[in-house]
Amino acid sequence: MNQEATNLQQRWDSFLTKIDDRFQELLTQSATILPQLLDYQDFDTLPFNNAWTGIESQAKDLISKIDQTWADKVSKDWETIQETEEALLVKAEVSLEDFHQHFYALYYSERDKGYLLMRKLEKDLRNYEISTFAAAGRKLQAKAQEILSGNFSCSQCMAQLPVQQSFYRSYYQVCLYCQTTNTFEPGTIARNIEHFALHPLAEEKALPAYWQYWELLHQYKLQREDGPGTIAEEQVINAFTTYVDVYLHARIAIIPDYKNRYEEDRAGKIAHLRRNTLCS
Amino acid sequence: MENENDQPKPIASSLANILGKAMASSVKFDQQRPAVETRKCGGCGAARPEGTDLSACDFCGFEFFKKASP
Numbered sequence: 627m628n629q630e631a632t633n634l635q636q637r638w639d640s641f642l643t644k645i646d647d648r649f650q651e652l653l654t655q656s657a658t659i660l661p662q663l664l665d666y667q668d669f670d671t672l673p674f675n676n677a678w679t680g681i682e683s684q685a686k687d688l689i690s691k692i693d694q695t696w697a698d699k700v701s702k703d704w705e706t707i708q709e710t711e712e713a714l715l716v717k718a719e720v721s722l723e724d725f726h727q728h729f730y731a732l733y734y735s736e737r738d739k740g741y742l743l744m745r746k747l748e749k750d751l752r753n754y755e756i757s758t759f760a761a762a763g764r765k766l767q768a769k770a771q772e773i774l775s776g777n778f779s780c781s782q783c784m785a786q787l788p789v790q791q792s793f794y795r796s797y798y799q800v801c802l803y804c805q806t807t808n809t810f811e812p813g814t815i816a817r818n819i820e821h822f823a824l825h826p827l828a829e830e831k832a833l834p835a836y837w838q839y840w841e842l843l844h845q846y847k848l849q850r851e852d853g854p855g856t857i858a859e860e861q862v863i864n865a866f867t868t869y870v871d872v873y874l875h876a877r878i879a880i881i882p883d884y885k886n887r888y889e890e891d892r893a894g895k896i897a898h899l900r901r902n903t904l905c906s
Numbered sequence: 907m908e909n910e911n912d913q914p915k916p917i918a919s920s921l922a923n924i925l926g927k928a929m930a931s932s933v934k935f936d937q938q939r940p941a942v943e944t945r946k947c948g949g950c951g952a953a954r955p956e957g958t959d960l961s962a963c964d965f966c967g968f969e970f971f972k973k974a975s976p
Binding site: 648651655659670673674677679684776778779780781782799800804807809810811814815817 | 924
């Protein structure tokens with residue numbers, strides 16, 4: 627292939643490297659700064675969530691830029707090279723067969739470089755999201771623990787009232803001395819464990835199993851398009867079930883009360899996979 | 907691929923921008939503090955012991971939920 631093709635390859639490689647570098651820099655800095663935002667905002671999770679939305683949007687823009695640039699510019703430049711080369715070969719009355727074989731192999735390998743990077747960045751984004759939220763979740767969990775290990779007294783007789791350390795909703799707590807039924811309110815910070823910290827902390831534990839399922843699902847979907855395959859639907863469901871089991875048990879380790887709904891949650895998640903992911 | 911004159915903003919600057927906007931645009935809700943409270947009888951002020959009747963005070967018989975008059 628001519629010098630123009632080599633230049634185009636170099637420019638495409640350099641573009642992909644720049645996208646990857648910028649993506650990693652954005653997410654690495656966010657992973658450091660965002661959990662600190664939680665301290666700075668007195669454990670208010672709303673600014674954290676809003677900031678993540680902005681960061682995620684920028685990261686997704688970077689990912690989509692790869693496909694967009696390939697379609698709008700790089701692919702067209704390859705077509706121009708192809709047309710120029712074909713014209714020269716036709717003029718020299720040389721067969722186009724060898725050229726096409728070589729050209730398309732190169733063209734698709736260049737296109738796949740972009741697809742592979744997009745897939746890698748999508749995976750990185752999820753890893754960053756889970757680890758950033760889990761780091762913030764641990765901060766919130768430590769703060770909630772500090773609050774719940776404080777001294778609480780019966781509102782009737784002022785005797786010390788024991789409170790649960792791993793339950794983050796309001797509940798009745800009977801005073802051991804005067805038998806009065808008190809309502810214990812754990813407060814916003816402790817309540818946010820369930821809304822903000824529980825999911826990423828459990829996801830973090832289940833991430834290795836999740837990626838095994840993710841890879842298998844990808845292979846399964848690819849083979850459906852290409853024809854008969856070797857990965858059965860049940861294998862995907864089994865991989866997903868392994869991931870769900872780790873995730874649900876990690877949640878139970880944080881809030882033991884979730885044990886009561888384990889079977890229901892597990893069945894619901896598997897039904898959702900069958901209905902929405904495997905049938906689409 | 908990219909216009910040389912159209913250089914992207916440095917990451918630190920766009921991150922600062924995102925954080926600034928997130929803090930400025932987030933509604934501040936009052937945080938509920940941890941607390942303990944007891945429902946008390948409106949008649950005698952007694953607290954409700956465990957396992958007692960929810961409709962009337964065990965101590966003075968005060969009805970917590972009065973039936974509406976026909």
